[in-house]
Amino acid sequence: SRWTLYVVILVAVIAAPIGLLVGTVAGYAGGWIDAILMRITDIFLAFPKLILALAFVAALGPGIENAVLAIA
Secondary structure, X not given: OHHHHHHHHHHHHHHHHHHHHHHXXXXXXXXXXXXXXXXXXXXXXXXXXXXXXXXXXXXXXXXHHHHHHHHO
């Protein structure tokens, strides 16, 4: 259960600032920057999460840190 909490906390710590940064830049800049960032976000959301996470782990290699990055 400690590993699970470790993974959950790290995913939240990594994913929240990235989402906040992308949303802030897209909202503040607007125009074509907003369109590009939202299309990139749509591309990531279009893939099933498990397949995308497996692809990231395969590219990064085994390890708990890489699994956390893949989930985030």
